[in-house]
Amino acid sequence: MVLLVGSKKPIPKKEIISIENLLNQAKEFEEKLDLISAKAIYQRLITEFSNSKQVLQWQKKIEEINIKLLFSPIITKGSFLYEIKTNDTLTKIAKEFNTTVELIMKANDLKSDRIYPGRKIKVYNQPFTILIDKSQNLLFLKSNEEIIKTYVVSTGKNNLTPSGTFKIINKLKNPTWYKVGAVVPPSSPENILGSRWLGFDLKGYGIHGTNEPESLGKSITQGCIRMSNEDVEELYTIVPLGTEVIIVD
Numbered sequence: 001m002v003l004l005v006g007s008k009k010p011i012p013k014k015e016i017i018s019i020e021n022l023l024n025q026a027k028e029f030e031e032k033l034d035l036i037s038a039k040a041i042y043q044r045l046i047t048e049f050s051n052s053k054q055v056l057q058w059q060k061k062i063e064e065i066n067i068k069l070l071f072s073p074i075i076t077k078g079s080f081l082y083e084i085k086t087n088d089t090l091t092k093i094a095k096e097f098n099t100t101v102e103l104i105m106k107a108n109d110l111k112s113d114r115i116y117p118g119r120k121i122k123v124y125n126q127p128f129t130i131l132i133d134k135s136q137n138l139l140f141l142k143s144n145e146e147i148i149k150t151y152v153v154s155t156g157k158n159n160l161t162p163s164g165t166f167k168i169i170n171k172l173k174n175p176t177w178y179k180v181g182a183v184v185p186p187s188s189p190e191n192i193l194g195s196r197w198l199g200f201d202l203k204g205y206g207i208h209g210t211n212e213p214e215s216l217g218k219s220i221t222q223g224c225i226r227m228s229n230e231d232v233e234e235l236y237t238i239v240p241l242g243t244e245v246i247i248v249d
Contacts, residue, residue: 017048019045026038029041036069038061039069042061046059063147063148067234070148070238071103073109080123081121082120082122083119084115084116093123097123097125099123099125099240101113102236103237103238106237128148129243129246130246132155132248133248139152139227152228154225156223159249160221162247167243168198168243169201171197173196175191176191192210192211193208194209194232205224206224207227209232213228216228
């Protein structure tokens with residue numbers, strides 16, 4: 001405390017906000033399921049303590065919260081409440097607002113695709129972009145220039161993964177692998193495509209899962225982008241057909 005001359009009243013020093021203070025606030029918000037406020041605290045930490053060794057940890061927390069928000073009924077920037085109309089289907093709604101049936105179901109905790117007029121559901125209609133950095137073997141899922149989540153991937157050996165801008169034109173669950181001289185079913189442990197396929201508008205190239213998760217983070221594929229099955233299933237749920245994919249060296 002500081003005393004002014006001739007005054008008996010103490011004047012409190014300006015409170016110093018520490019990393020520990022802010023982390024405790026973020027934790028409290030998370031425990032209360034106030035994810036938007038928790039995210040704001042982590043963003044503040046990154047801004048005010050940009051030289052801290054914990055910045056990457058805070059960014060990871062933001063990305064974890066981003067996915068939780070996407071998969072929750074909480075309305076955030078890029079989403080809105082939609083009132084189901086007569087003759088609506090999830091496929092029709094997803095197509096109209098350029099999203100996926102899977103994301104609508106996940107965000108609204110729908111156990112089936114049966115919907116009823118009058119119910120209000122969360123719909124995310126802000127476009128996503130995928131950026132793949134071959135030099136780091138990282139995939140960045142972005143929306144309105146914000147990084148929603150970062151994934152570790154594998155890319156092509158000897159620079160076999162092409163650079164450029166592409167679009168996702170087909171999506172498959174449990175894809176069959178058609179290789180030279182053989183057809184490998186989804187159930188086979190030899191199927192290198194894993195549990196999901198997101199194909200580009202460049203024949204033979206796409207993003208898929210893997211039966212070799214230990215290979216992630218390496219430049220080792222024949223040109224496709226390889227993710228863990230868990231990660232590619234998450235990405236498959238989020239991004240619709242037509243999503244732009246930018247691959248850089």
